[in-house]
Amino acid sequence: MADQAQLLPGTLDLLILKAVSLGPLHGYGILLRIGQISDRALLIEQGALYPALFRLVRQGLLKANWGKSDNNRRAKFYELTLAGRKRLKEETDGWKRLASAIASALAASPEES
């Protein structure tokens, strides 16, 4: 697991929003989706997902409904609310700007300073 990165604080929420933005998912589905879209580079302990989900529901960014999964098991499915979609966009933009700022800062060569 050496190539897996620790999550920065605050990024889990963003990842969950992103995962769910592609369609309603249950908890385990979200984990799988995050693993899939991040090429298994990010490490999340499975249980840690749930406090985050409950938080996002309370903030009104996600809504949840019980349903049947592909395995024919009862599961709670999460999807984005309107506010969630908006938040996802904001956070994505902010993240991109920060990342490029840090990237360019790190890429600066000694002569320029």
Next chain:
Amino acid sequence: MTLVAYFRSLTEGIFRRSRIEHDLEEELRSHVEHRADHLASSGLDRAEAERRARAEFGAQLRYKEECREELRGNFFETLGQDIRYSARVLRKAPGFTVVAVLTLAFAIGANAVVFGVLNGLILRPLNVPQAQSLYEIDWGAEKSGWHSYPDYLDLRDRNRSFESLAAFSISNVAMDTGSNPSSNWVYQTSGNYFDALDLQPYLGRFFHAADERGPNSAPYIVLSYSFWQSRFQSDRSVVGRIVSLNKHPFTILGIAPQDFHGTVLFFVPDFYVPMVNQEQIDGDTTLNIRSTRWIIGIVGHLKPHITPEQATSDLGSVGAYLEKNYPKEDGQMRFSLSRPSLVGDFLGRPVRAFVAGLMLLAGLILLAACANLGSLFAARAADRSREIALRLSLGSSRSRILRSLFTEAGLISLAGGALGTWGSFLLLNRLTVWQPFPRFPISMPIKPDASVMLVAFLLAVISGILFGLVPVRQLLRVDPYQVVKAGSAAGPGRRITARDLLLVVQIAICAVLVTSSMVAIRGLARSLHSSFGFDPSQAVLADANAKMAGYVGDAALLMQKRMIAALESIPGVKSVGLVDTPPLTMGGTTTLIFNENNADPRPSNAATQAFMYHISPDYFHAAGTSMLAGRSVNWHDDKNAPLVAVVNREFAVKVYGSVETSLGKYFKRRDGKRIQVVGVVEDGKYLSLTEDQKAAMFLSVAQYPMNEAWLVVRSNSDSQQLAAGIQHALRSLDPQLPIFIETWDTALNGALFASRIATIALGVLGVMGAILSITGIFGMAAYSVSKRLKELGIRIALGARRKEVLDAALGRAVKLLAFGSAAGLALGLLATRVLAYIVYQATPRDPLVLTGVVLSMALVGLVATWIPAQRALSLDPLTLLREE
């Protein structure tokens, strides 16, 4: 999360707990099963897959608890975090914190004190049942509450709007319970007084209307609760006891309720007696005289469903009846209603206007303080933009950052509010026990209560929100990318910002306060040095009430002559005079003056209205009043001699044209007797320092004997020693004489009281306003200098002169200051018109005041911009440029 939402989710949580628990349980189980399905599908056997799935999930209990916490919303936890964080941030900036907390503490404290006074004197009604339907009857354009007894009877019997009308007056009487007679303050009331106010006795019984059967028919006393405690040590057997008032036997009927202090707000009487016994209390009776208005107030509850307007028009018909039937005495009787408590509108109006004005000023101070703190916060937020950008980029939400800023504002406002409230409680409690006039049983009913605390708390919360809001817009625009890249060197815009406006408003408020306090201080100084028409220094007043020892009429005169002789023989005494009421101490009596040949003495025919004094021959010497012409009265001007009077200059000029022509002339009073002017004295002040010049006349006490009179003693010796001498001399004449001695200067405190209070209050507010302005301008100037260091450095490097640098650095601040001061000065000049009611000769058109205001505002500006200016001038462009 708001508190409301928190509580909602909390209560819902309680009701739905089991379902939620069930849901949570099932969701986690579903997760593990899905994982196990997944693992099993890759070849593990089912039991092993489930074991591994559970293990991979991690600490189930912990996550469950975390989920529950998220579900509840951890309002208090985040609040706790925010508070801890904010406290840490504030501790790191102690200067900022102390300034902010103190600013707010002063502003909120000032508001709490003024509100306490407002609450005690104006908002809180008298302590009687159904106080909201209780009204007092005033008459005339001056809204005078003074009435005569016959007028009272007519009002009581002829009106159709009041349940019943009660009258009361205040007198001084000697109570003797067997030893050591004391001089006490008493309400003389109509028999129905307690019934009209709907009161029940604390002990014993009250007197009633049925007890009144003609003059001196009701020798009864109802004690006030506090007097019962202090004089009779709460002895319950006192009911039914007979004590003597002015040597007449009176029976104590009962004790008034504990929280009832009479119907004048700050004057607490010792006991109550029926006014039909006036002759025994005052030494003479005016019960049958319609023109003597000695009743202080007539009060009563309106009948149900009667509006004050209906009652006023009903009283109008009573007034018309009086005008028609008693044109001599009641020329113009237009009645109006007012709230009792502050002697009706007579005292109530100026007090209400002044306290309301103070409240407004205090509110402005608080607003200025909020503006100040708002810009401080905004400046801090700008300085912290890097930190905030970092927090934003690390995933903190904007709302969380805003919340932590608001927590900072909240902490500061609560700390300031608590400190301010504490201070105001100290001050209000001091004021409550303050006895400004030793002779009168004054109590300021302004003990701080829960409402003061509530108001202070609300003000703290509101101001916290107000100044916490200022940096919000700025924060919402923070772009972490820009800030991290460019540092904090956003150049200041040229356009006028909200912060500039706040500052101008604040400076204007300060200028208003400075202007009005200067006008007040000038007025007070002037009134202290103005001519009173007498010289209070080195004069001692002794109240030796002959009537209290049973001397009435001619016996009183004889006694007074003996007292004068006794005091004159005290070593060091220069002269001793007698006067019924010393000017400027406790009101005065006015009388209508008619021309000698006037035959119809109705008020509209009067030549003037004059203050009337009764004096002994040496009074003018003793008082230090100078004679302008003629002579004083003398002992030969007695009952067998023609009536004579000394008048003041105003009287002489108004009635006869000049001082010289007035000597030897005659005038008449309402009784038609001719009185000859034998002398003229200088003008003086009689009732208040702010009054316009009034006419006055002085009659011979030998021709008009007075039962109550003050001795005026002028001497060189120390007043303490003199007082002992006076006490001894008078006691040896009659040991039963209650005596009260004070210097005339002390007695004048009453006349100066209002303007002193006004001056102190305005002065304190003015200083606070100035301090706020200084910190406000300083904050802005320092901030703008530090923001533009680079630009200033370049200017200096390019050879800008000092003036140009200063102009660039501080021009804006100075412009704002000038603009604000001008606006404030103009407003202040308007505001001082209100002051003219209270403060002697409060005129804003005083060059000294104008210069003073301009100078102080300039000083404020200089102090506030000194440090930033020094910083701008001492810039070293080289260092600056190297740092970049």
